[in-house]
Amino acid sequence: MMFRVIAHSMREHDFYLNVPREELFIPFENEPNIHRLNPDDNIDFDFGLTVTGSGFIIVSGLISVIYFIKEELERRRMLKGIKTAAVGCNIGPYEGILRKKLITWKLRSYDFISVRDMPSYEFVKNNAMGVQGFYCPDIVFSMPDEWIPNVECEGHLGISAYKNILSSNMHYYRTMAETADKFIEKTGKRVLLFAFDMEHENDLCAAHTILSIMKHADSAEIIAHAGNGDNIVYNLKRCSGVIGTRFHMSIMAIRLGIPLVSIAYSEKTVNALRGIGFTGKIFGIDDIDSEQLLEELDGAAAFDESFITRIKNEAGGHSECLKKIIK
Helix, strand or coil, X not given: CHHHHHHHHCCCCCEXXXXXXXXXXXXXXXXXXXXXXXXXXXXXXXXXXXXXXXCECCCCCHHHHHHHHHHHHHHHHHCCCCEEEEEEECECXXXXXXXXXXXXXXXXXXXXXXXXCHHHHHHHHHHCCCCEEEECCCHHHHCCHHHCCCCCCCCEEEEECCCCCCCCCHHHHHHHHHHHHHHHHHHCCCEEEEECCCCCCCHHHHHHHHHHCCCCHHHEEEEECCCCCHHHHHHHCCEEEEEECCHHHHHHHHHHCCCEEEEECCHHHHHHHHHCCCCCXXXXXXXXXXXXXXXXXXXXXXXXXXXXXXXXXXXXXXXXXXXXHXX
């Protein structure tokens, strides 16, 4: 959706998306100015663009370092001789001086960078001098109004499933299952388990695991990311409250005005939400309890329309700054 928003706001341009795996282009098939870059295409490009969220992160392990370097060298080879920009990102987290140096090495290769939280902006300003840096709230906040369907709220609870591939998730799974069961028992409404899964995180597996240990699984359903993600937006509109673990679940809840309880598995969530003035409690993923989550949910209020409009307009700065840079 981040890329679709950028392309939609710059409809006078054609975008060629470099996706080696053809199935990953499915979300963009119906976008008139987004095309898949084929290996034998011979196109004289004007500009190189990276649209990414956590694109400046290196996880633990030597393999991740090698992959980061290999991917960056390939990007530089493809874009040699033209101006480049990265938009919508946060910097880190990273561990150790080597990873910091590699991230800085990548940052300095761009002519323009827009970030989605202030700590990332400070990192760019202090470590990539000469690169034009800009801060705006996350790109998804600037999703066009016409992309939001007119769906009646059904009073359900939306929960974004989350799977950490490096450690046990059982405490999280049990807490989400208990929270879902208690909500169903209290309200008689359904729970929608959202899987923001683009063939990498396997949140779909997490959603099935949560469902399997629920007592009231017959009152829950799994909402998997499919196509361009419109089904995620549609089903979120059915919810009167959201417990968001995935970063963009929290972003989407705010954009749609749905009361939110946020769970952070990374500082990027805390930085982004506090940066826009979100004052609700943000739980750490290892410090969650079903009773506390439901208590916080009961006290969560819908977001004011003026607040949403302000954040939406500010988030549009990613596109507006990019347009100026390209000109």
